[in-house]
Amino acid sequence: MNNRLNIAKTYKLYIDGKFVRSESGRFEALQINEDSVVVNICRASRKDFRNAVSSSRKAVDGWWARTAYNRSQILYRIAETMDGRKEQFLEELQCCGMKTKAAEKEFETAVDRFVYYAGWADKFQQLFSTVNPVSSSHFNFSLPENQGVIAIMAPISSPLTGLVSLIAPAICAGNTVVCLTSGNASLAGITLAEALHASDVPAGVVNLLTGIESELAPHFASHLDVNGIVYGGSDSHISKQIEVDAAENLKRVKIFLNGDWSDEAIHSPYDILQHCEIKTTWHPIGT
Amino acid sequence: MVDLKDFTENYAPAPEGVEHVKLKDSYHLFINGEFQKPTSGKTMTTINPATEEKLAEVAFADEQDVNAAVKSARDAYTNIWSKLPQKERGKYIYRIARAIQERSREFAIIESLDGGKPIRESRDVDIPLAAAHFFYNAGWADKLEYAFPGRKANALGVAGQIIPWNFPLLMAAWKIAPALACGNTVVLKPAETTPLTALKLAELFQDIDLPPGVVNIVTGDGSTGSNLVSHPDVNKVAFTGSTAVGKSIKKTLAGTSKRYTLELGGKAAHIIFEDAALDQAVEGIVNGIFFNQGHVCCAGSRLYVQEGIQDELLAKLKSRMESLIIGDPLDKNTDIGAINSKNQLDKIQELTFSGKDQGGEIYQSDSCSLPEKGYWFHPTLITNVSQSHRVVQEEIFGPVLAIQSFRTVEEAIEKANNTPYGLSGGVWTDKGAKLFKITKKIRAGVMWANTFNKFDPASPFGGYKESGVGREGGLHGLYPYVELI
Structure with missing residues (x-):
């Protein structure tokens, strides 16, 4: 018999490129397998969320100022780093209650999705921009720009693919994000932070929190320095209240109630477009 | 300088005929x-x-x-x-x-x-x-x-x-x-x-x-x-x-x-750099804020003038305002018509007076006397205001322009973006690189560079x-x- 004790991982929040515990000191105990092993997950507070928003706000101009080619490479790098940690992700997905095959599919789809959006990062602008034939002597063109800070509430039903399907198009469009992964999805969800941390993603571009959806939703939706909110959960009361609260500063709202995240058809460059603003510029043509 | 006031007063009325218009009771x-x-x-x-x-x-x-x-x-x-x-x-x-x-x-x-x-x-x-x-x-x-x-x-x-x-x-x-x-x-x-x-x-x-x-x-x-x-x-x-x-x-x-x-709504920043073609910029400012009595969501209602040209630009703007003809909307010479409703006039007056109360200086041209009946408001400039003033923060939706100065490109961008709105913006400069830096950095859906208030069905609009x-x-x-x- 092996006498060596396992070294259990301490799961932390990922804010501003650092792994930190919740400032609140609160935690949630997750029972992760039949042997009743318990993992303590940080229960993020409103204050943690606000810190994460500050971090994302600080990071947004720099992320947007990078070249599209560079953003594309960083997204691809996330896929590379994830793939190298396959065993760890599979283990955590299974701890969350997924069967081996399902966990493999969940992981592979998530990785492929980063590859998919990596490819779009330097192309969607061409697809969605126009030169407009106005009836006056002006050069007039419309381009997609980023929106800013996007708050994301990821689904529990799809710990990795769901999370990645919401993060990837948002950061592909040059936004920074604060994401919540909750319940049983937390283990694999927060482990994504380790892959992000090792993938040249600048601090603050993706902040990851673990916590309770119903507790944090009002704060996500009402924060005045958040430009957009995506809800990927399954509670229609929460999603409705998010829409009401988000109206206060007219956040762009996207609701995916019970989305089928494994479906290939769920992702397209139009998911990037919904995280963009279209800017139109007029310039005279003269002498 | 030519006295534009004399010129204005020499216009004979040229009202549009209404005979062929069919309106039911x-x-x-x-x-x-x-x-x-x-x-x-x-x-x-x-x-x-x-x-x-x-x-x-x-x-x-x-x-x-x-x-x-x-x-x-x-x-x-x-x-x-x-x-x-x-x-x-x-x-x-x-x-x-x-x-x-x-x-x-x-x-x-x-x-x-x-x-x-x-x-x-x-x-x-x-x-x-x-x-x-x-x-x-x-x-x-x-x-x-x-x-x-x-x-x-x-x-x-x-x-x-x-x-x-x-x-x-x-x-x-x-x-x-x-x-x-x-x-x-x-x-x-x-x-x-x-x-x-x-x-x-x-x-x-x-x-x-x-x-x-x-x-x-x-x-x-x-x-x-x-x-x-x-x-x-x-x-x-x-x-x-x-x-x-x-x-x-x-x-x-x-x-x-x-x-x-x-x-x-909107509260568009209109930024004028020292190297802009000033006479054209003045036309752009006038079109930006006085077009349609300023009842325009994308009106250029916050003017930011680079410090070195502030006095010169304001003098030119005031002189140009002397030649604006206010009055009968059906007169083909009219530049500025009636305020749309009593409600809107009250709102414009209230906000303009708040500008005065908060220490702003108000300038209104007296080139035209206003008709006795109907709802009218003089084209108005407000100087000596800061970012926190109501006339700088709130949409007035009338012919009222709040004017501030700036020194650097970065300061202009920061002031322009310091608003919950983001519908439009304008910039005047002869330097192409600076121009596109500004149009890129301002968080607004429509940017007019060396022009303002242009619209076209092929051109997307929104905030x-x-x-x-x-x-x-x-x-x-x-x-x-x-x-x-």
Whole structure:
């Protein structure tokens, strides 16, 4: 018999490129397998969320100022780093209650999705921009720009693919994000932070929190320095209240109630477009 | 310097004739291709804001009327419009465009009578652009498969559209044209103070044989609009108006699958650099804030002048203001017409006085005396203000310009972006690299570089942040009216 004790991982929040515990000191105990092993997950507070928003706000101009080619490479790098940690992700997905095959599919789809959006990062602008034939002597063109800070509430039903399907198009469009992964999805969800941390993603571009959806939703939706909110959960009361609260500063709202995240058809460059603003510029043509 | 004041006073009146304009004493609701009396029998009066004289009685639509209009639009969608080949839908929209062009003078005169805007603007801007919007969108009707790569565009169904009083017919065109081109039917609610050109448009729809119910027009007040927004059989809401109402609409729509576009308020920064062509910039500033009495959501209402040229630019601007002609909207020489309503005049006065109370210095040209009847406001500059002043923060929606200075490019960008709004912005400089740095960094949906307040049906329009959601015009203006499969 092996006498060596396992070294259990301490799961932390990922804010501003650092792994930190919740400032609140609160935690949630997750029972992760039949042997009743318990993992303590940080229960993020409103204050943690606000810190994460500050971090994302600080990071947004720099992320947007990078070249599209560079953003594309960083997204691809996330896929590379994830793939190298396959065993760890599979283990955590299974701890969350997924069967081996399902966990493999969940992981592979998530990785492929980063590859998919990596490819779009330097192309969607061409697809969605126009030169407009106005009836006056002006050069007039419309381009997609980023929106800013996007708050994301990821689904529990799809710990990795769901999370990645919401993060990837948002950061592909040059936004920074604060994401919540909750319940049983937390283990694999927060482990994504380790892959992000090792993938040249600048601090603050993706902040990851673990916590309770119903507790944090009002704060996500009402924060005045958040430009957009995506809800990927399954509670229609929460999603409705998010829409009401988000109206206060007219956040762009996207609701995916019970989305089928494994479906290939769920992702397209139009998911990037919904995280963009279209800017139109007029310039005279003269002498 | 030439004294422009003498020049101005030498203009003889040149009023536009109104003889050939046909206005009825009263207008009913346009539902299912017919003018119908409102069920409540209630009416409202629309007046000429330049004279305070009554123009016509207009029906007030209550909930029952809105229900009838939505049902008519739904029936027309199911039975007629969605079954029509796309190219035939397009041909109807072309017909609308042509008919507006044919009657453009009548529309222009009524627009100026009902809304107070100078005939020069309604004749040269509002009406031609309204026709152009129909013409542009007509061509999309049978080409949508090329607009959205990889996806099929389906119509949404019934669109409920609420429009403001600053560009009545033009806003109707912005809303109706893309909706029809994408295969939807429409219930339109015109603004309370400017319903007449929309009702004339309804007459035009009858004349060109647009199938009954494809467009329905219900006049009324905020409660009419509210009934339309919350109607369960409306699939899409398009609203142009104040940010406060836009937010409440968004709240009403929470939990429904209704799509929406909101085109809301603005407080655009207009930035003038030392190296700008100053005389052209002055024309841009005047057009930016005094066009349509400043009743423009994208008006350049915050002027930022680089420090070194502040005195020179202000002198030029004041001199230019001396030559602005304020008065009879129907006079072809008029630059600035009447304020749209008593309510709006009160609001402009209140905010302008707040500027004074907070320490601002007010300058108004006295080149023109204002008519005794009607609602009028002098073109106004406010200097000695800071970012926190109400006149810098809040949308005035009148001919009032708040002026501040700046030193560096970074300071200009920071001040420009220091607002919850993000509809438009302007910059004047002869340096191309600086110009594109500014247009890129300002968080606003429309940027005018060395020009201002230009509009075109091919050019997308709409705001960042609290100035709205979605775009109108151009290819991007089709998105709000389709479901991509």
